[in-house]
Amino acid sequence: MKTLKIAIQKSGRLNEKSVELLKNCGLNFENYKSSLISPVSNFPLEILFLRDDDIPEYVQDGIAHLGIVGENVIQETEVEVAYLQKLGFGKCSLKLAIPNNSDITDLSGLNGKAIATTYPVILNKYLQNQGIQADIRTISGSVEISPGLGLSDAICDLVSTGGTLKSNGLKPFGDVMSSEAVLIGRKGEEDTDLIQELIQRIQSVLRAKETKYVMLNAPKDNLETVIGLLPGIKSPTIVPLADEKWVAIHTVIPERDFWDRISQLKQAGAQGIVVMPIEKIIL
Numbered sequence: 410m411k412t413l414k415i416a417i418q419k420s421g422r423l424n425e426k427s428v429e430l431l432k433n434c435g436l437n438f439e440n441y442k443s444s445l446i447s448p449v450s451n452f453p454l455e456i457l458f459l460r461d462d463d464i465p466e467y468v469q470d471g472i473a474h475l476g477i478v479g480e481n482v483i484q485e486t487e488v489e490v491a492y493l494q495k496l497g498f499g500k501c502s503l504k505l506a507i508p509n510n511s512d513i514t515d516l517s518g519l520n521g522k523a524i525a526t527t528y529p530v531i532l533n534k535y536l537q538n539q540g541i542q543a544d545i546r547t548i549s550g551s552v553e554i555s556p557g558l559g560l561s562d563a564i565c566d567l568v569s570t571g572g573t574l575k576s577n578g579l580k581p582f583g584d585v586m587s588s589e590a591v592l593i594g595r596k597g598e599e600d601t602d603l604i605q606e607l608i609q610r611i612q613s614v615l616r617a618k619e620t621k622y623v624m625l626n627a628p629k630d631n632l633e634t635v636i637g638l639l640p641g642i643k644s645p646t647i648v649p650l651a652d653e654k655w656v657a658i659h660t661v662i663p664e665r666d667f668w669d670r671i672s673q674l675k676q677a678g679a680q681g682i683v684v685m686p687i688e689k690i691i692l
């Protein structure tokens with residue numbers, strides 16, 4: 410394999426974040442709206458810009474070695490691909506929803522009803538598992554207006570904030586699946602050197618995103634408590650200060666623990682806490 414090909418969405422919800430992720434991996438490429446393929450100047454990689462629906466099949470068939478696409482699209486296209494890395498963006502749920510004034514009260518109320526969706530394969534499997542027999546109406550978009558137009562009794566569509574459901578007089582009724590953008594590859598090709606190199610770059614960017622670099626001053630007489638709150642990657646760096654009663658500590662903190670840790674550190678006597686974003690973490 411001399412040049413890798415990665416397929417990403419040409420425009421839409423995942424385009425910007427996919428481009429940003431690849432650029433943060435240090436890859437140089439042009440991102441013209443009109444270009445469908447873009448060579449990377451400093452890595453043996455070409456970027457293919459596609460409709461997201463086509464990405465899983467391109468990867469399954471080996472036209473692209475890698476792809477970035479929502480899990481919902483992979484499930485819907487029923488392809489055989491390797492899930493290489495969850496990417497932490499494009500988070501949404503595929504949900505059933507019904508009109509606010511619907512008389513349907515539980516799942517069995519969907520028996521014999523019409524459900525509009527752009528995800529007939531996933532919905533069909535879900536309904537079969539639940540033992541529900543409904544009439545699935547496949548449409549290609551604007552699913553949320555179909556009950557108002559009298560085309561369906563319920564819908565099954567992607568939801569993140571719930572704003573689209575709300576503004577169309579609908580309420581969520583059940584979760585079918587949750588989804589986020591993932592990096593996929595062709596089955597059996599995951600161990601190729603170039604693919605591993607790219608996965609490692611992506612993971613170093615994702616790790617950095619979840620973590621903050623923190624510098625602070627701590628009183629020596631409470632150092633153990635402060636260090637106990639700061640595990641770091643191996644252990645925190647401790648630097649002496651001109652004032653012998655104090656030291657400076659440099660370390661990293663997971664974003665999810667951040668505010669808890671900061672207030673605990675302050676209680677333990679830490680001062681002058683400086684927090685910085687991290688670009689990459691290579692283990």
Ligand SMILES: Nc1ncnc2c1ncn2[C@@H]1O[C@H](COP(=O)(O)OP(=O)(O)OP(=O)(O)O)[C@@H](O)[C@H]1O
Pocket residue numbers: 418419420421422423459460461462478479480481482499500501567568569570588589590
């Ligand atoms: N509201 C949302 N919030 C977060 N992620 C979403 C949301 N809606 C969709 N997604 C995710 O982003 C993916 C792309 O959504 P988008 O609406 O751009 O698809 P599309 O209209 O089918 O695009 P394309 O033109 O490429 O076919 C979805 O498959 C899903 O994984």
Ligand SMILES: O=P(O)(O)OC[C@H]1O[C@H](OP(=O)(O)OP(=O)(O)O)[C@H](O)[C@@H]1O
Pocket residue numbers: 422550551553566567568569570571572573574
């Ligand atoms: O819960 P919300 O935050 O309101 O998001 C949900 C909406 O987002 C997606 O559509 P999108 O806006 O991507 O447009 P599309 O239907 O043209 O793809 C999805 O199909 C919903 O309509």
Ligand SMILES: [Mg+2]
Pocket residue numbers: 460461462
């Ligand atoms: Mg699409």
